[in-house]
Amino acid sequence: MEFFDLLSYPFFQNALLGSLLASIACGIIGTYVVVRRLVFVSGGITHASMGGLGIGFFFxxxxxxxxxxxxxxxxxxxxxxxxxxxxxxxxxxxxFWSLGMAIGIIFIYLKPGFAPNLSDYLFGNILTITSLDIIYLAILSVILLVVFALFRREIMYAAFDPDFAKTRNLPVNTIKYIMMMFIAVTIVLSIRLVGIVLLISILTVPQMTANLFTSNFGKIVLLSVLIGFVGCILGLFLSVVLDVPSGVFIIFVQIIIFLLLRGVIRLTQKSKQRVGA
Structure with a gap:
């Protein structure tokens, strides 16, 4: 199936738009997660969301x-x-990781019959993304762009130097809770992209790749959005062609991009050292 043939289908158009918006949201929040070393926290929130899914299915x-x-x-x-x-x-x-998983599994098993589309939430299927999902992701992306454009310094102060932030009369605890909320919202709204099982990767792999080239927060955000979106497009297209789950293949492609770029950079560095020697 040709790529341009896929573009004529509304579900694929929704998938591409959802990929872009999710890449923006995950690029911003993922960079915050990586620089603050909150990867384990994001993993805990991701798997805790299983409790909410189970409750939703049951009721x-x-x-x-x-x-x-x-x-x-x-x-x-x-x-x-x-x-x-x-x-x-x-x-x-x-x-909370264990509690959320336990509650989710209990309610799913208590629900008569099989939970509909459960595998889409566990492993991701961005081809099922709806117009409402896109609206939610668009709102989240705009809010995150505005918040980080206006208050990036305050957020960074509260994250890395809370004592200094308090001397500037910044509400450190409030900022931390707000950022935890944004992490949770970004995670849940991105579940359809790669699923609960793999979602932690989309918050870290593009940022790791971007960090190969720069340590600047703003530049990492921009590069991770670009890398994330490219990975989504390639993974989405190849998953359709090869008939494999889209979420799994998106993460696979992004990891391959990271490994290839890391290998190229290391080879370039070694060649420079040899020339210098």
Whole structure:
């Protein structure tokens, strides 16, 4: 099937637009996650969202909405336990990670019959993305762009130097909770892209690739958005042609891009060293 033939289908057009918007949101939040070393936190929130999905399936609610609420509460719970209750951060993450998965599995098994489209949420199927999903991703992307354009310094101060931030009268704890909320929202709204099982990769792999070329926060965001979108397009197209799950192939392509670029950079560095010697 030709690429331009695929473009004539509305579901594929939605998939491309959803990929772009998800790449923007994940590019911004993923960079924050990577530079703040919150990868394990994002993994905990991702798997905790399973609890919200299970509750949604059981009561017949919108599973994305219930997962969104559950994930935000889980993110707040992790932050509260680790910062206010003296619980180690990894222990707090592990607690909510396991709790969300347990609740999700319990409610899914209690639901008569098989949960519809469960594999799409676990492994991703961006071809099923709807116009409403695109609207939500567009709103999230715009909000994140505005927030980071206006308050990037304040966010960075609160993240890396909270004592200095407090001397500037910045609401450090409020900023942390807001960022945890954004992480949770971005994760849930991107579930259809690659699924719960692999979602942590789309928040880290493009950023790792971008970090090969620069350490500047803004440049990492821009490069990770570009790398993420290119990976989505290639993975989406190849998944349709080869008839494999789109989420799995998107992540596979992005990892291949990272390995290839890393290999090229290392070879270039070695050749320069040889010339210099």
């Amino acid at each position: 017949g609610w919108n599973p994305i909405l219930s997962a969104l609420i559950f994930s935000i509460l889980s993110a707040f719970g992790m932050e509260w336990l680790s910062s206010r209750q003296g619980v180690r951060e990894d222990s707090a993450i592990g607690t």
